[in-house]
Amino acid sequence: MRLEIRAAGFGGQGIIRAGLMLATAACIYGDKNAVETQSYGPESRGGACKSEVVISDKEIDFPKVSKPDILIAMSQEAYNQYAHTLKQGGTLLLDSDMVLKQKKNLDIQVFEIPATKIAEKLKNTIVANVVMLGAFTSITNLVEVEAIKKSILDNVPKKTGKLNLAAFEKGYDYGKLLKKKKR
Amino acid sequence: MTQERTVLTGKHFMQGDIACAEGAIAAGCRFFAGYPITPATEIAERMARRLPEVDGVYVQMEDELGSMAAVIGASYAGVKSMTATSGPGFSLMQENIGLAVMTETPCVVVNIMRGGPSTGQPTKPGQQDVMQARWGSHGDYEIIALAPSSVQEMFDLTIEAFNLSEIYRVPVFVLADEIVGHMWERVTIPSENAIKRVNRKRPRTLPEKYVPFLPDRDLVPPMASFGEGYRFYATGLTHDETGHPRTDTAKAQQELVQRLCDKIRKNREKIVRVSANMLEDAEVMVVAYGTTSRSAMSAVREAREKGFKAGLLRLITLWPFPDKEIAELAKRVRAIVVPEMNCGQIVREVERAAKETSVIFMPKLGEEPHRPVEILDAIQRGSYK
Numbered sequence: 056m057r058l059e060i061r062a063a064g065f066g067g068q069g070i071i072r073a074g075l076m077l078a079t080a081a082c083i084y085g086d087k088n089a090v091e092t093q094s095y096g097p098e099s100r101g102g103a104c105k106s107e108v109v110i111s112d113k114e115i116d117f118p119k120v121s122k123p124d125i126l127i128a129m130s131q132e133a134y135n136q137y138a139h140t141l142k143q144g145g146t147l148l149l150d151s152d153m154v155l156k157q158k159k160n161l162d163i164q165v166f167e168i169p170a171t172k173i174a175e176k177l178k179n180t181i182v183a184n185v186v187m188l189g190a191f192t193s194i195t196n197l198v199e200v201e202a203i204k205k206s207i208l209d210n211v212p213k214k215t216g217k218l219n220l221a222a223f224e225k226g227y228d229y230g231k232l233l234k235k236k237k238r
Numbered sequence: 239m240t241q242e243r244t245v246l247t248g249k250h251f252m253q254g255d256i257a258c259a260e261g262a263i264a265a266g267c268r269f270f271a272g273y274p275i276t277p278a279t280e281i282a283e284r285m286a287r288r289l290p291e292v293d294g295v296y297v298q299m300e301d302e303l304g305s306m307a308a309v310i311g312a313s314y315a316g317v318k319s320m321t322a323t324s325g326p327g328f329s330l331m332q333e334n335i336g337l338a339v340m341t342e343t344p345c346v347v348v349n350i351m352r353g354g355p356s357t358g359q360p361t362k363p364g365q366q367d368v369m370q371a372r373w374g375s376h377g378d379y380e381i382i383a384l385a386p387s388s389v390q391e392m393f394d395l396t397i398e399a400f401n402l403s404e405i406y407r408v409p410v411f412v413l414a415d416e417i418v419g420h421m422w423e424r425v426t427i428p429s430e431n432a433i434k435r436v437n438r439k440r441p442r443t444l445p446e447k448y449v450p451f452l453p454d455r456d457l458v459p460p461m462a463s464f465g466e467g468y469r470f471y472a473t474g475l476t477h478d479e480t481g482h483p484r485t486d487t488a489k490a491q492q493e494l495v496q497r498l499c500d501k502i503r504k505n506r507e508k509i510v511r512v513s514a515n516m517l518e519d520a521e522v523m524v525v526a527y528g529t530t531s532r533s534a535m536s537a538v539r540e541a542r543e544k545g546f547k548a549g550l551l552r553l554i555t556l557w558p559f560p561d562k563e564i565a566e567l568a569k570r571v572r573a574i575v576v577p578e579m580n581c582g583q584i585v586r587e588v589e590r591a592a593k594e595t596s597v598i599f600m601p602k603l604g605e606e607p608h609r610p611v612e613i614l615d616a617i618q619r620g621s622y623k
Contacts, residue, residue: 061357075422078251078422082251082423082424083250083424089251089423090421090422091423092417092421092422095361096384097360097361115423116533116535116536116610117532117533119606119609171421182357
């Protein structure tokens with residue numbers, strides 16, 4: 056099984072960090088192989104940014120994502136550029152505070168998560184990426200909750216651990232609710 | 239200082255650049271001089287943090303000319319030394335890389351290749367500095383360059399680079415593309431005792447009897463460190479065995495430059511490394527290195543599933559070039575496919591080695607590496623040659 060995940064947004068949103076958290080959870084705290092590659096511009100904030108994660112039971116040769124099974128879109132630009140690259144029936148998680156216009160007639164499953172607003176309520180928009188990751192976890196069931204929590208703590212400064220775990224829980228619960236509604 | 243801090247034994251999810259820095263420290267590197275540049279900055283960052291922990295020295299230099307000069311100086315003081323850069327910095331280092339070749343200075347230069355020429359595309363991948371690595375400094379010389387294709391190899395081959403530089407007293411390049419440098423993947427770091435470290439040969443004579451550039455039978459002279467009583471002269475000018483300039487005789491030039499080439503050429507069997515995959519019965523051989531070799535491996539597996547007899551020769555050593563190995567395999571295949579993230583560099587060497595065998599070249603510029611399906615297509619074309 057080879058699973059391709061792409062997260063995209065702009066520099067500063069923690070797109071690459073979210074990809075790393077996911078890949079670490081699968082690879083170090085799970086029993087899968089995982090590779091994360093990234094693409095960003097020369098600017099430190101504001102430019103287009105994407106993080107690609109491949110998870111597999113087998114050795115991973117080609118490390119890049121060509122047709123993602125899952126897309127996390129955290130900006131309108133990312134949505135416009137990548138929504139149509141999803142596999143047929145693929146899963147799209149979008150930050151509904153950032154992606155305001157959606158295309159019609161795409162054969163995909165869309166989950167809208169107000170990640171930025173949820174993060175605002177936690178008084179720090181910087182954790183919107185972890186809110187999305189929480190939603191990702193409950194919607195996709197791809198990684199164990201405990202594994203991803205450990206990997207989140209590995210990937211953030213110690214003093215922000217609590218905040219990030221709170222963001223994860225909020226996202227997780229929101230995702231769970233969305234999934235229930237879809238059924 | 240604890241052992242655990244020197245070698246981070248265990249399983250990690252790590253970035254290629256960081257694994258390179260950890261490989262260097264595990265190999266015994268204790269001096270880094272550099273000027274941060276995308277996509278090699280993470281190596282400098284890691285070394286800046288890690289070297290003080292292991293009693294090493296990190297120096298942020300004014301530029302890449304100075305960086306390379308400092309690396310040579312530190313190595314001459316007896317410390318395993320390195321720098322890391324990308325294309326624009328590699329260009330600036332070329333003059334002093336020549337000095338390192340001429341003064342037979344063991345050192346490691348990492349080049350995480352981005353898109354060039356000039357400042358090009360700083361955050362995007364390339365394999366465009368392969369020929370520069372071979373011929374970038376003026377004059378005749380032989381050099382060693384290794385091409386990692388995974389995070390594990392960023393660790394392993396950096397150690398190998400240090401060992402080769404110590405054995406042959408030559409700068410050794412780690413030539414990785416941006417994708418391998420920035421990629422995160424699992425790396426297994428062995429225990430301290432399991433890491434093979436080689437140190438340069440030391441003089442076996444008293445200081446007053448030391449002839450600094452008198453080679454042993456392997457063509458490599460033992461090396462004393464500055465400051466320990468062996469007083470000698472090292473220069474970029476053509477010199478004799480005593481190290482003193484001999485700028486006016488043909489003999490001195492012939493002897494020295496020939497030896498600098500021969501110490502690599504005559505030891506090539508010990509240096510050259512390739513990885514052969516599914517080549518036993520292959521009709522089409524893909525020759526690739528770095529990230530491109532991973533696209534190629536996917537393509538070869540797919541080709542096999544479709545019934546095409548394809549195989550991959552992954553180049554681990556780029557210089558000295560594995561020409562004998564390719565020549566031998568070329569006789570047995572219909573066609574050779576060479577994908578590279580440039581407009582045609584290693585393919586020239588492959589063509590030289592392959593002689594009559596048809597070579598299909600696949601250039602690639604820009605952000606993405608070759609997609610496996612593109613290479614698969616070339617394999618299929620090669621099958622009908």
